[in-house]
Amino acid sequence: MELLVASAIGVMTAGGIYLVLRLRTFPVILGISLLTYAVNVFLFSSGRLTIGAPPVLSDDVTTYTDPLPQALVLTAIVISFGMTAVAVMIGLGAFLGSDDDHIDDQPEPRETEGQP
Amino acid sequence: MPSILKDRFALTLLGLTLSLFFIVALPFLGALLPGLMNAAGRAACAGVTFTVSLAAFIGLLTNLPQVLRGELVTARVNWMPELGLNFTLMLDGLGFFFALLILGIGLLIIAYARHYLSRDDNMGEFFTYLLLFQGAMVGIVLSDNILLLLVFWELTSLSSFLLIGYWKHLPEGRQGARMALTVTGMGGLAMIAGMLILGQIAGSYDLSVILQNRELIQADPLYLPALILILLGCFTKSAQFPFHFWLPHAMAAPTPVSAYLHSATMVKAGIFLMARMWPVLSGTPEWFAIVTTAGLVTMVLGAVIALFKHDLKALLAFSTVSHLGLITMLLGTGTAFGAMAAVFHILNHATFKAALFMSAGIVDHEAHTRDIRRLGGLRTLMPLTFVIATLAALSMAGIPLLNGFLSKEMMLEEATHTVLFDSPWLVPVLATVGSLFSAAYCFRLIGHTFLGKVRDDYPSKPHDPNPGMWLPPAILVVLVVLIGVAPFLAEPFVKIVTGSLLGEAAEVPKAYFKIWHGLVPALFMSIAAVAGGLVLMLAFKPLSNIWETAPRPEAKVIFEGIVETAAALARGFTFGLHNGAFSRYAMISFVVIVAVGYHAWTSGTIGDATRVVQAAGPVPIAGWTMLVAATGALVFMHRNRFLALILIGIVGLMVSIGFVYLSAPDLAMTQFTVEVVTIILLLLALNFLPNTTPSESTVLRRARDTGVAIAGGLAAFALAYHYMLRDAVSTPISEFHLANSYKGGGGTNVVNVILVDFRGFDTYGEIIVLGIAALLIYALTETLLRGPVRARLLNRIPDQPRAGDMHPMMMVVLTRVIMPVVLMVGFYIFLRGHNEPGGGFIAGLVVSIGVVMQYMASGFTWTSARLKYPYHGVIGAGVLVAGFTGIGSWFVTKPFLTSDFTYVRIPPFDKFELATAALFDVGVFLAVVGAVTLSLESFSRLARRANADETEHPMDINPARAEGSSDPIEPVKEGG
Known part of the structure; x- marks a missing residue:
């Protein structure tokens, strides 16, 4: 189980990094989303993996999984939605303004910037 | 000591205390006056400056008897005691001597400058700078704390920069000012380091303590570095070889400045410090x-x-x-x-x-x-x-x-x-x-x-x-x-x-x-x-001829060469890393994170595995396979953007299912609902963005990125795997949370209790951040719609064929029937949240999806015409409700966000719980609903402008409506 989760984290991280390094806004946003999944699962796994023991108190259960990482990840998921939305909006605004969805400034003949 | 004597002693101290602060503060406060008096004429402007200095001078003289008796006059206010930074002033013979020079010669200079400056010069500005400088100088010589002294030291560098460059139209003035600031500023930086070392050695930043520790300081191995660093500060300030070159160039200043700063006072600051430190260094x-x-x-x-x-x-x-x-x-x-x-x-x-x-x-x-x-x-x-x-x-x-x-x-x-x-x-x-x-x-x-x-x-x-x-x-x-x-x-x-x-x-x-x-x-x-x-x-004539012809190094040329070289190096370094390309920053970050992580990995100790790997059945393996396959496919097929959305949806779904399997029902519900709104959001964005990503990076670049990605993935895998097989080094606070969730928070769903109670403050901050993000999206949309983009959007021809029936009847009817059900589900999830999986976050997301469905099915105009509350207001209400709930605990003299709960029984219902945390959760709920819907609404506003021919009717084709006339049953409102 641990191996599955860890390798899933690794795969999502690798995919996320590769997509973040692309040249257009949309794949970069997808990459950020993948990285978000990876980070959330990683944070969640810091409570170690427990199967079938949700942190909902009950009189006839004695073992529970670690609730704290869950609480932290829960807000992280919601916040990451806000972050993704802002990133998408910025990318969209840039595209609508310049008809270009490159993530980097396109090289243009740059004046030698120096002090007078 | 007899009490009457003691009282008199205290009284005397009190009087002197005020006096020392007064001397230092007066020039700073007085610096406001010349600027204000500028309009009142030159005489008034100089007069008020003179009066301020005179008052400080007299204040200083009132301390003369104590100084002559050899007493140490001190004044102290704790500023940041944790850092050892206190506002302590001290007046002894040496400080008195320098303060006398500064204020006494200052008076003469002010009188002189009144007649020296021409009518074209802005006298108020000049005297303001001069008083700032005077205050900083007096501060240096009266400081008892070396950190405070450093603050004043830097202030003299800054104010002298302003004074040297006072005649802004003269290039010599500007260059001289810059040179003086560079040299003395660099010296000041060195001195900060030296003073910090000195303070560490002596265990205090108070001069009076440092001066008592001559043997301790001189025996310390760090004595020499501290000495050199402090001397660098002194030598640059006092224009000692090889830093002497800035002083002549500072002579571009008006003569009163040269007379005051560059002969009598500022250049003596370095000398003063050497004298001050003389007993220990x-x-x-x-x-x-x-x-x-x-x-x-x-x-x-x-x-x-x-x-x-x-x-x-x-x-x-x-x-x-x-x-x-x-x-x-x-x-x-x-x-x-x-x-x-x-x-x-x-x-x-x-x-x-x-x-x-x-x-x-x-x-x-x-x-x-x-x-x-x-x-x-x-x-x-x-x-x-x-x-x-x-x-x-x-x-x-x-x-x-x-x-x-x-x-x-x-x-x-x-x-x-x-x-x-x-x-x-x-x-x-x-x-x-x-x-x-x-x-x-x-x-x-x-x-x-x-x-x-x-x-x-x-x-x-x-x-x-x-x-x-x-x-x-x-x-x-x-x-x-x-x-x-x-x-x-x-x-x-x-x-x-x-x-x-x-x-x-x-x-x-x-x-x-x-x-x-x-x-x-x-x-x-x-x-x-x-x-x-x-x-x-x-014999001056012949000697001068020899001097003029003899080759000699020109300090200004050398200085400017050094500055140019340093600037070129800095530019090369900065623009090499920081060339405005996001991909480069991202690449640098990933490489650095992996490298630093690797260093930590190899230099730290890794304990033995304390947990065993749990067996995974066929279901987890199937889920894992889907996740990995979807991620792989996403990477290879990301150019088709719609396909990519479906694939990332699969990844998100698998993550949610993983959360369910691994005992995190709350997370699964959140992830699932967030997944829905994220996909809707990306679909809205794709409405405008190109539908495919062109292939433009070179093979080499892709190979490089693949390398970095694999390294990052391996690092994340290794870290996560090692982490999961080992127990926490110390007992996690989660034990406390589990033990007190019911007793202290009144809820059995520990995750929810943590969110709204144990870490309520944290959650409070997070809903504010979420609200800010939504408002930012709204603001960006507004800006876009007001700028040139608006015309483009209006003239835009959609790249996909439009549906003939944009609001199909089936969908409209279905979503409207579903709406109460969705609200009910949201309400239920909210209520049970404290004890069962659920809560404000999830309920908020569910309800937003319900609202968004109405937008999708019935159209923007129809839905917004029926909205009673603006989303900004909903976000604000959420934050306020949560905030007031927190403040409520002040009324029972408890800290912010202390929660309380009780059980109520209203027959014939079973007893149920009332907790203040639930009220807080209402705030969370409202903020989430407002933020999510405001974001999505903003996106669709862009689309709406693009296709302005929307009707106000929920359905494009409605048999009950005669074609060409408006529906008499539906409330009609012009979309605005």
């Missing part, structure tokens, strides 16, 4: 070698250069450099007599040099030139100025009956006892050579400016100025003569100052201040210097 071979050598070289070099300068102020600038070198050398000897000579010379130099600067300013002001080659014969034209300048210059040359002679004699006397680099001759000979050149430039100053024939080609006809300009230097020259004739008048004061300089490190020397000491070596050295000076003066 001096006396070691390192101190002796560095300080004495630097002082000696500066003294000789400055004197030689000064002789060949044709600009009066440049000559005086280099002579100042030379005299500062002399004082530094005296402090460097590390003997009590040397220190006393230094104190005496500081006093004498301040008097004669300020007078000389002001005289040079008068000549410049009246003759409109400071070039010695164009002057001469001013003796008859400006007799008063002639007398003032000549007496001051003769004092500087070391002629008996003037004060400069006395301290120079003491310096030569000290030089004969100083053995540097095992040579008893080195210091005396160089000191004599320095004095010789010093005498020569003084004679040149008098001879070439005032003596000789009256010329007829002055740029302006010179004459003596009004008393406002000649009185201030005249007052100083009176002091020059008075001390020169009757040295015993200054002796007690100089000895008190020397006493506080020496502290407990040495006894004040018994030597008396006399004009005639007998036929001692110093006398012969003095005679040699004056005679040699005369000879040099007579």
Whole structure:
């Protein structure tokens, strides 16, 4: 189980990094989303993996999984939605303004910037 | 102590305490006034500045009795005691002496500047800067805390920058100001490091404590670095070799500034600090070698250069450099007599040099030139100025009956006892050579400016100025003569100052201040210097020719070369990393994170695995396979953007299912609902963005990115895997949460209790962040719709064919039927959240999806016409509800967000719980609903403008409606 989760984290991280390094806004946003999944699962796994023991108190259960990482990840998921939305909006605004969805400034003949 | 005495003692202390703060604060507060008084006229502006300085001066004098009794006056306010940074002031003899110079000469300078500045100059600005500078200087000399001292130290650098560059239209002024700031600022940085080391060694940043720890500090291995760093600060400030070059360039400042900052006060700050630190830092071979050598070289070099300068102020600038070198050398000897000579010379130099600067300013002001080659014969034209300048210059040359002679004699006397680099001759000979050149430039100053024939080609006809300009230097020259004739008048004061300089490190020397000491070596050295000076003066023409033709390094060129090189290096480095390309930043971040992580991995210790790998059944393996396959497919097929959305949806879904499997139902619900809104959001964005990503990166680039990605993935995998197989190093706080969730928080769903109770403050911050993000999206949309983008959007032709029936009847009916169900589900999830999986976050997301469905099915216009509350208001209400719930606990004198709960039973229902945390959760719920819907609504507003032909009807085709007329049942409202 641990191996599955860890390798899933690794795969999502690798995919996320590769997509973040692309040249257009949309794949970069997808990459950020993948990285978000990876980070959330990683944070969640810091409570170690427990199967079938949700942190909902009950009189006839004695073992529970670690609730704290869950609480932290829960807000992280919601916040990451806000972050993704802002990133998408910025990318969209840039595209609508310049008809270009490159993530980097396109090289243009740059004046030698120096002090007078 | 009898109580009455104690009370009186306390009272006295209180009075003095106010007084010290008053002295430092007055110039700073007063700095506001000149600017305000600017409109009231020049006299009023100068008058108010003078009054402020005078008040500070009188405040200082009220402390004179205590200082004369040898008492230490202190004042203290704790500022940041954790950092050892306290606002502590201290006044002893040394501080009093410097404060007296700063405020006393300051008064004369203000009077002089009133008449010096022309009507074109902004006097209010000038005096504001001057008072800022004055306050900073007084702060330096009265600080008892070295961190506080550093703050004031940097303030003098800044205010002197403003003063040197006061004439902004002159390039020399700007360049000189920049050079001065660079050099003194760099020195200041070095000094910060030195002071921090010193404070670490002594265990306190209070000077009064540091000064008690001479042995401890000098024995510390960090003594030498601290010494060098502090001396760097002192040497740059006091223009010691090799940092002497900035001072002459700072002479582009108005003459009052040169007279004040660059002769009497700021350049003495470095000297002051060396004197202040003398008891702890001096006396070691390192101190002796560095300080004495630097002082000696500066003294000789400055004197030689000064002789060949044709600009009066440049000559005086280099002579100042030379005299500062002399004082530094005296402090460097590390003997009590040397220190006393230094104190005496500081006093004498301040008097004669300020007078000389002001005289040079008068000549410049009246003759409109400071070039010695164009002057001469001013003796008859400006007799008063002639007398003032000549007496001051003769004092500087070391002629008996003037004060400069006395301290120079003491310096030569000290030089004969100083053995540097095992040579008893080195210091005396160089000191004599320095004095010789010093005498020569003084004679040149008098001879070439005032003596000789009256010329007829002055740029302006010179004459003596009004008393406002000649009185201030005249007052100083009176002091020059008075001390020169009757040295015993200054002796007690100089000895008190020397006493506080020496502290407990040495006894004040018994030597008396006399004009005639007998036929001692110093006398012969003095005679040699004056005679040699005369000879040099007579042979000036040929010597000057040799000097002009001789190659010599030009400091300004070197300095600018260094600055240019440093700037080019910085540019190269910065633009290499920081070229505006996001991919490059991302690449650098990933590589650095992996590299640093690898370093931590290899340098740390990794314990043995304490947990066993749990077996995974076929279901988890199937889920894993789907996740990995979807991620892989996403990477390979991301160019088709719609497909990519589906694939990332699969990844998100698998993550949610994983959460369910791994005992995190709350997370699964959140992830699932967030997934839905994220996909809707991305779909809305894709409405505008191109539907495919072109293939443009090179194979090499892709290979490189793949390499980085695999390295990052492996690192994440390894870290996660190792982490999961080991238990926490210490007991996690989760045990506490589990144990107290029900007892303390009244809920059995521990995750929810953590969110709304244990870590409620955290959640509160997060809903605010979410609200800000939504508002940011709204603001960006507004900006886009107001700018040129709007026209583009209106003229845009959709890249996909439009559906014939944009709002299908089935979907409209279905979503409307579902809406109450969705709200019910949301309500249920919200209510049960405290005890079962659910809560405000999830309920908020569910309800937003319900609202968004209405938008999708019935159209934007129809839905927004039915909205009663603006989303901004909903976000705000959420944050306010959560905030007021938190504040509510103040009324029962509990900290912010303390929760309480109780159980209520209303027959015939079962008993249920009422908790303040639930009210907080309402806030979370509202904020989430508002934020999510506002974001999505903003996106769709863009789309709406693009296809403005939307109807206000929920359905495009409605059999109940006659074509062409509006539906009488539905409320019709124009979309706005």
